[in-house]
Every structure is written in C-alpha cells, then in structure tokens.
Amino acid sequence: MTSKLQASNAMPAWARGTFHFIFIFYSLICILPVVLILSVSLTNEHSLLANGYRFIPESISTLAYTYLWKDISVMARAYGVTTFVTVVGAGLHVLLTAMYAYPLSRKDFPFKSFFSVIVLITMLFSGGLVPSYIVMVNVLHLKNTIWALILPNLMSGFNIFMVRTFFKQSIPDELIESAKIDGASEWRILFQIVLPLALPVLATIGLFSTIGYWNNWFNALLYISDKNLYTLQFIMQQALLRLEFIRNTLALGGQHLDLARTLEAQVPTDSVRMALVISATGPIILAYPFFQKYFIKGLTIGSVKG
C-alpha cells in the first residue's frame, strides 16, 4: 500500500479537522482540572474566599506550600512510607509472580493444572471485605504494620496468567533444555535465562504495580491508625474529608505549637489541600509520559492476536 492510496482513502479534510478539534478539546478537559488544582494551591486564601477558585490566581501566594512543608517531618515521613511500600511491593510482586508463573509455563511440570486452578479460583471468587479485614487484623495481627500496606493486592491472578503466557510464547523449550543439558539448576535457568528474556512483560506488570501501590489509600484507611505509617494518598484522603485533620496532623506534626499558633490565624485550608495533591501526585504526572509506551504495550500483550 502506498501513501498515495492512503491519502485518497482518508476522510475529507473537514472531518479530520473536526477530529483534531475534538481531541484538542478533550485533551484540555484532561489537563485543565489539574491546572485548576495547581492554581488554587498557589492562590492567596483570602482571594479564594472572596472570588472562588480560578484558573489564574487573582493573587499568588505560596503560603500553602510553606504551611505544608514547614514541618517537613510529616510529609517526608509520608513520602518515605509510600515510597518504601511502592518499591518493596512492586518488587515483590514482580519476583513472586515470575517465580510462580515459570513452573506453570513448563510443559513437563506435572502439577501445572492444579496450581493454575488455585489461582483461577481467586480470580473468580473473593471473600470480600469482612473476612479479609478479620484475617489481617485478628488472625495475622498486622494492623498498623507496614505489611498491612504491602500484602493486600500483592498477588494478582491476572498477572500470573499473563506472565505465564508470555513465558510459554517467548521462551523456546530448546533453550531451557540445552541449559539443563549443560547442568544448570532450575534456579539458574530462571534467573539467568528466563527473566532477562521476559523483561518486557515484567516491566509492564512492574509499572502497573508501582502505580497501583503509589495510588492506594484503601489499605491505609482500613488498617492504619498510627500517624507514622500514613501514606501520601491517605493523608490526602483524610485532609479532604476532615477539616481538622489538616490542623491536627499536618500543622502540628508534633511539637511546633508556636508555629501552629501563628499560622492558626490564617489557616489556608483549601489551598493547603490542593498543595497536598500537587505535592503527592506531581511525581507521577511528570514521570508518566516516559513510561507510557510500556503501559500501552502491556495492555495489548496477548490480547490481540497477530
């Protein structure tokens, strides 16, 4: 097919122009709300009270960020917890998923149907919130520990099958057999041959898992009441729903009572909330374009044939 054919087979110019217009409009709808949040975070609180939220601040003020980051220990701690949970969680997710999927992909493994069914059942049927909560809190006694933020959602049946399919399709049996003939142990085969070849799918599940952990606030809502284990998302969630949360947790954060008292006079609640959002989500929005192609690839792995 030549470009001349394509050119004449295209839609009329006016239609394409309309599509462009629609997409530009749609893109703006996706970006502007974030811009609004940024703008509110940089607006003087009095101006907010008088004029409401604007896309362009009537009077700029970085007080919200000062307020938020003055007692850096609270935000730093939340960043630390969230980062740790994300890195450990995503890392464990990739490792454990690959370690479970590899035997499933081996033709000669006699137990593969059995272990496939075990995972399948978890995809179909879930105990639900009540039993999961009771297991976590009453059986495992993991309430207010960092594992309560990592363990739930650690394994995903969907990802296990996706990785298994990738292993089956992309790792030739001969490769594994010749490694065996050379005397390699199963562990060596997995780590030195299979995993390096599977980087695309591992990168994909790693990325999705990273975003999932970073954005998770539900686990903190359920299992954490200890201030030191708050995640960024959880702080955001509480700050939105409960006004006093900002004053109690973010402002004081401990000992700075005199600071709190001076700022108390002008507690910038809404701009602080928005500053919180920008502080916690900024990294993701900035990093996202770089990883976007992996996400797209991952979504279409194995789902569209040919």
Add this chain to the structure above:
Amino acid sequence: MLRHVIKYRALLLMMLPALTVIAVMDYLPYFGLIIAFKDINYADGILGSPWAGLRNFRFLFATTDAWRIFRNTVAFNLVFILTGLVVTVAIAVALNEIRLKYAAKLYQTIIIMPNFLSLVVVSYVVYAFLNPDYGYVNKAILGHLGIANINWYADWKYWPFILPIVNLWKGAGIGSVIYLAAIVGIDEQLFEAARIDGATRWQQIWWITIPMIAPVIVIITILSLGGIIRSDFGLFYQVPMNSAALYAVTDTVDTYVFRALFTLNDIGMSSAANFFQSVIGLFCIVGANWLVRRISRENSLF
C-alpha cells in the same frame, strides 16, 4: 506422585512464596464467609459465636438498604458499560483517522493520563469544580449565568450524571487503547477493496472497521458484565465525599459493606451483603466467561 514432587522440588519451591501469600490473603478469608451465618460477638470470637442461620440475610433484605445498594450498583455499572463502550470505541476510531501521527500520539498520551491519578486526586478535582462555596462551577460559571448556587454535595439528583462523567474522564482514554490496537490490526486490503468499489471513508468505518472489531467489543462487554455486582469503592465513596445526603444514589454494595462494618459496627448486615455479593459475583463472572468461550475461546479467562 511423590516421585514427581521430588523430581520437581526446585520448581515447587519457587512457587512457595507466592503460594503462601495467596493462601493467606485469598484462601483464608474464604473461611470468613461463614460470619454471614453467625451471630458474631467479640467475646466468643468467630468459631465460638452462635449460629444465626439466615437471620442476617433476613434483616438485610427487610430493610430498604438491600434494594437500594444492589440497584445502585447494577444500574451504575450498566450505565458505565454502555457509555464506556460508545465513547471508547469512538475515541479509537477517531484517533485512527488522524493522519498526523505525532499529534495522535500526543492526544493519546494526554487522554490516558487521568487513569493514573488516584481516585482521591480525582475527588479533589471534582471538589475543585463542585465545592458549593468556592468551586469553579458555582462561582465562575453559574455566577455569570445568574443561576443560584447549587449545593452539589447535598442534592442527589445530579450524581447519576456526575459519576458516569467522572468515570469516563478517568477511564475512557485507557479503555480505548485495546480497541485502537484491534483497529490497527485490520487487514488493509479490505479497505482498499471497499475504496475501489467506491465506498467513502465513513462507509468503510461503518461496514468494515466496526464489524471487524465487534468480537473485541463483545468480549470486553461480556467480561465487564461479569463484574456487574462489584463497584469501584473510590468512585462511590471518595468522589461524593462520603456525603450522607447522596447515599440514595451513591451507596453501592461495596460502600455499604464498608460503612456497615466501620461506621455502624453492624457485622451481621455487612457480612450478609458481603457474602451475597461474593456469591452473585461468582455466578456472574463464570457465566460471562462461559459466554465468551462460546464466541472466541482464546479470549476467555479460562
């Protein structure tokens, strides 16, 4: 069989960590489902508490709660599936028609981005617009039009529209990716043949593109229907800011189970709703998978 276990002990060992996590996080809670049939009290614990038979279920269905939460869950899911289908396919088709490839890639990057914001962030976005006192809609838009302020978070009649819009804003971009991949995979010769026969591009889209991706559409729709009894907790709890005035419309099975457990401390009702959801969910997804298998075996989950 023991022979096999010994021969493949390395592989089995590899599976052990993941298996342990699955056993504890997924299978152990299955036993917790019996709570729905018990009259639980903390003194006796789970095993010691007396059996309550179907009493919890009778309580649940005697209230108007049961009807409300199941209706909201299913109705919203149907709206989401329908609107999602139309919008994501439209996006995929339109995006494919754009000739400037760098523009198409840019658009795609931007419209997928909202998917990576957590629902907490999304609830802030909605709040920035719908805040009754300072929000952009009330202050900037309605103010200029001379319409009085609307108390968005206290009036449930707007939310059957707000939630699907938010759902689309967040998910349409990424949902269109798979349809776009399917469209790109269509054999170019089909279009050539049509063009030679004098078909316009619109006709080609209607008679070739859409029918060719119909299997993908059907499969994704069926699988979505399989999840019809489940809802996105963040969307129904966070975005309406847990506002009680909106419960008539925004209370779903998942938010009900949560609130009954943590706010009302009513373990009985919570676990009854929870159990019901798990069982119905099982039938839905098995049924959905069976249907997909009839159509295109390779695309089914199992």
